[in-house]
Amino acid sequence: MVDVVERDRLQTIDGAKAHLIGGRLVQGEAFFEVVDPATGAAFALCPDASQDDLNAAVAAARGAFPAWAALSYEERRAMIGALAERIAGAADDLAPLLMREHGKPLEQARMELILSGHHMIQLSALDLRDEVLRDDERGKVELRYHPLGVVGAIAPWNFPVALAMHKVAQALYTGNTLVLKPSPFTPLTTLAVGRLAADVLPAGVLNVVAGGNDLGAWMTAHPDIDKISFTGSVATGKKVMASAAQTLKRVTLELGGNDATLVLDDADLDLAAAGVARSSFYNCGQICMAIKRVYVADGVREAFLAKLVEKVSALKVGPGTTPGMDMGPIQNKPQFEKVKAYLAQALATPDVQVLTGGKVPEGNGYFIEPTIIAGLSDDAPLVCEEQFGPVLPVLGFSSVEDAIARANDSRFGLGASVWSRDAARARAVAGRLLAGTVWINRHGLNESDVPFGGMKDSGYGREHGVLGIRSYQELQVVSRPTS
Ligand code: NAD
Numbered sequence: 001m002v003d004v005v006e007r008d009r010l011q012t013i014d015g016a017k018a019h020l021i022g023g024r025l026v027q028g029e030a031f032f033e034v035v036d037p038a039t040g041a042a043f044a045l046c047p048d049a050s051q052d053d054l055n056a057a058v059a060a061a062r063g064a065f066p067a068w069a070a071l072s073y074e075e076r077r078a079m080i081g082a083l084a085e086r087i088a089g090a091a092d093d094l095a096p097l098l099m100r101e102h103g104k105p106l107e108q109a110r111m112e113l114i115l116s117g118h119h120m121i122q123l124s125a126l127d128l129r130d131e132v133l134r135d136d137e138r139g140k141v142e143l144r145y146h147p148l149g150v151v152g153a154i155a156p157w158n159f160p161v162a163l164a165m166h167k168v169a170q171a172l173y174t175g176n177t178l179v180l181k182p183s184p185f186t187p188l189t190t191l192a193v194g195r196l197a198a199d200v201l202p203a204g205v206l207n208v209v210a211g212g213n214d215l216g217a218w219m220t221a222h223p224d225i226d227k228i229s230f231t232g233s234v235a236t237g238k239k240v241m242a243s244a245a246q247t248l249k250r251v252t253l254e255l256g257g258n259d260a261t262l263v264l265d266d267a268d269l270d271l272a273a274a275g276v277a278r279s280s281f282y283n284c285g286q287i288c289m290a291i292k293r294v295y296v297a298d299g300v301r302e303a304f305l306a307k308l309v310e311k312v313s314a315l316k317v318g319p320g321t322t323p324g325m326d327m328g329p330i331q332n333k334p335q336f337e338k339v340k341a342y343l344a345q346a347l348a349t350p351d352v353q354v355l356t357g358g359k360v361p362e363g364n365g366y367f368i369e370p371t372i373i374a375g376l377s378d379d380a381p382l383v384c385e386e387q388f389g390p391v392l393p394v395l396g397f398s399s400v401e402d403a404i405a406r407a408n409d410s411r412f413g414l415g416a417s418v419w420s421r422d423a424a425r426a427r428a429v430a431g432r433l434l435a436g437t438v439w440i441n442r443h444g445l446n447e448s449d450v451p452f453g454g455m456k457d458s459g460y461g462r463e464h465g466v467l468g469i470r471s472y473q474e475l476q477v478v479s480r481p482t483s
Helices: 004-011 051-070 073-089 091-102 106-123 160-173 188-200 213-221 234-245 269-285 298-313 333-347 400-408 423-432 465-472
Strands: 019-021 024-026 031-036 041-047 131-136 139-147 150-154 177-181 206-208 227-231 250-254 259-263 291-297 353-356 371-374 391-397 415-419 437-440 473-480
Touching: 019 051, 019 188, 024 188, 031 091, 041 091, 041 188, 051 139, 051 150, 051 177, 051 206, 051 213, 073 091, 073 106, 073 160, 073 188, 091 106, 091 160, 091 188, 106 160, 150 160, 150 213, 160 177, 160 188, 160 227, 160 465, 177 213, 188 206, 213 234, 227 234, 227 465, 234 250, 259 269, 259 400, 269 291, 269 298, 269 391, 269 415, 291 298, 291 400, 298 353, 298 371, 298 391, 333 371, 333 391, 391 400, 400 423, 415 423, 423 437, 465 473
Parallel strands: 150 177, 150 227, 177 206, 227 250, 259 291, 259 415, 291 391, 371 391, 415 437
Antiparallel strands: 019 024, 019 206, 031 041, 131 139, 139 473, 353 371
């Protein structure tokens, strides 16, 4: 049952109940329920876009494209900056809605909104000038970069606003127009942000349509969308790529990870324990580049685990409405069931040790205690699959060679990290880890000027930084003889 009082309250949040299509707020006729993961109860209705709504959004984006593409980077930067400031400025108003639909603590929801604005400003500050490849007696060859046209952006639920706004900034700054689809688990704050965009962007430049997985599939097959920028699971990413192939759309896939971290015997254990605790449990472990398996040198194993357990057992778990919480619930029921299954499988394994946590509190919310489990083998599902939740396996190693081989024995390749006081040693290990990003003495930094993406099943292409944002552009070579 939808909580009608709450639903009516949400009606007062501008735009959270309507798609943004061609600069107009459109409600449509169909709706789906949005659930509060802290209670397990539906609390709002979200408009559910039809295929006609999608067609209208794509047509609006197509119509707005020539004028938007004709603007300079500076002109587009100014408008993206205005939207970024409105989002950050609305952080206090929108954070309760983001907290409610996602489950994260209120302050973390507020930070997501503020950082979204910050990243949009940084992404639209990248220097994307055309380049002269050569100018000599053989002639002048220029590299010119053009927008692709209409981008379809498909976002996941773990950082609903931030991950969507990264795509918005990159696509719009490069001169494309956009149709954005949030996850059906967390659509409302993104719709509210769409409402803010209606006031600062020309009609049709950014369209926001909410809906289920079918809507995503329609986007990947749509003949008038030129590129899909997708962030989500490996399984869906493969479907996106297969469907996009029919119209030869450009695709960028930011997919799942199973990041390994290697704590070497000369690591600063306080730094490593704090870094692992933060990376593995922030956002309830629901981060693509969270540390999801820890390999620690046998010689420092006990000391390191004592520090890690101290930090993790101090984390406070509860509804985002309760002040002072570090972690909320798992974001949605299917993910809750998945993490519980990994936990149950691990607990049923002979000789495992639960170093902290391990319980699923009673109640209707999707809460799981922050948990650390030792004694699993490398082929245990919790170790070799992506748990995407607050249950962390720790494993030992006696030789660094062995640890590198085990870390690399994975179909994932998003991130990895190594902790050591010896810079040269850490750098040598980092170079051998098969991951799109390897951090040394830290893990999970997200910076707008640094390309990000995965090797192997963790992705296809890169986003962020000049190298990543170029994936929203078409390269054209202009070549002429020396005059
Ligand atoms: P998901 O793949 O289930 O859904 C992602 C989006 O795809 C949603 O909007 C969904 O509606 C849509 N979708 C579903 N089926 C589709 C289809 N057939 N065609 C087109 N779109 C479709 O992923 P999720 O559960 O929302 O997100 C969690 C996953 O995302 C994790 O694996 C996580 O690691 C990954 N992730 C990766 C990054 C990264 O940058 N690499 C960042 C965040 C999350």
